Amino acid sequence: MRLIFAILLLSSVTIYAQEKTMSFEEYDPISTLVVPEHHITKAKYPFIDIHNHQGNMPNQDLSYLLKQMDSLNMKFMVNLSGKGFQRNATRESGTEFLIQSANAGREKTNNRVVVFTNLNFNDIDNPNWSSETVKALEKEVKAGAMGLKIYKDLGLEVKDGNGNRLATNDPRLDPIWAKCGELNIPVLIHTGEPISFFDTHDKTNERWLELKQFPSRARPSTKYPSWKIVMEEQRDIIKKHPKTKFISAHLAWLGNNLSELGRLLDTYPNMYTEIGAVIHELGRQPKNARQFMIKYQDRVLFGKDIWTTSEYYTYFRLLETADEYFPYYRRRHAFWRIYGLDLPDEVLKKVYYKNALHLLPLIDKKQFPN
Numbered sequence: 049m050r051l052i053f054a055i056l057l058l059s060s061v062t063i064y065a066q067e068k069t070m071s072f073e074e075y076d077p078i079s080t081l082v083v084p085e086h087h088i089t090k091a092k093y094p095f096i097d098i099h100n101h102q103g104n105m106p107n108q109d110l111s112y113l114l115k116q117m118d119s120l121n122m123k124f125m126v127n128l129s130g131k132g133f134q135r136n137a138t139r140e141s142g143t144e145f146l147i148q149s150a151n152a153g154r155e156k157t158n159n160r161v162v163v164f165t166n167l168n169f170n171d172i173d174n175p176n177w178s179s180e181t182v183k184a185l186e187k188e189v190k191a192g193a194m195g196l197k198i199y200k201d202l203g204l205e206v207k208d209g210n211g212n213r214l215a216t217n218d219p220r221l222d223p224i225w226a227k228c229g230e231l232n233i234p235v236l237i238h239t240g241e242p243i244s245f246f247d248t249h250d251k252t253n254e255r256w257l258e259l260k261q262f263p264s265r266a267r268p269s270t271k272y273p274s275w276k277i278v279m280e281e282q283r284d285i286i287k288k289h290p291k292t293k294f295i296s297a298h299l300a301w302l303g304n305n306l307s308e309l310g311r312l313l314d315t316y317p318n319m320y321t322e323i324g325a326v327i328h329e330l331g332r333q334p335k336n337a338r339q340f341m342i343k344y345q346d347r348v349l350f351g352k353d354i355w356t357t358s359e360y361y362t363y364f365r366l367l368e369t370a371d372e373y374f375p376y377y378r379r380r381h382a383f384w385r386i387y388g389l390d391l392p393d394e395v396l397k398k399v400y401y402k403n404a405l406h407l408l409p410l411i412d413k414k415q416f417p418n
Contacts, residue, residue: 088364094123095400099324099351110156128197130163150192165193216281229292238297239282258380303329324351331386
């Protein structure tokens, strides 16, 4: 009996010790709430994903990609990595890869995967950089690029030959923005990061878990400019180039402040945004977010960012249903549950495809309902 008692006591102590040492990262309770649920695996309307990344398209099994797109009701995908993540390659090799990607998209997907081009800042100190980059941009658009994608390294990591940070509104880039307006192609620009990445990494930080798992994502003031400075540089180019259409990625990192995002959209008619990787911000304020999406229904596009088929289901559920208190798919972005917006059909159509068709006139409109 003593032996049995000792074993039971040891087991209890072990369980108690495990409970006491469980970290926040491990704590992931299953909700006991019983409410109506609608699990959607296919969008109600065909949609265009304006924010996706497919690296090596020329050598990729695009037939499988098409099957996955069909399963979601995704009619077109925009591959923002037109140069295949070759930002450190030469301009010539990058352009050649983009041409291969554009050809692969046309030939292997019946034009359903289109590409945006990217910039190369390697020789930014070259006095001819602006003019040569404009010429390359014209060539790449002629080859099939439907837009320009700017990565977050501009304004944060890119430096000139003297080690100085290249600001997003550096005058050397003005000819590029102007040329995009002239060519009637949009600029999808990712500037900065969530504001929490710039804040102190302590118990008050909403992205504490992500910063613990990925410390390199922190943007301390000892190394980086403030969030305000970085984002104001983006606003500056939008203001200076009213004939160019800018898509500020990830709700312009203002999903947590929709009144400010609305103010910017009111101020700059050439500014658009998309919802890639930030629907957790919309889902925690469903009443406010629904009003925002209805009011700015002509300015918000569907984007996803990372390609994972099952994660699209959460987007559909958020946009199409009135479901309550369901999990977001990536806990490090949001430890909270989210709620559906139950958007009207006309708003859904605009977010899913109509707004993208407006910005990408070369996509075949006949493949979509009115």
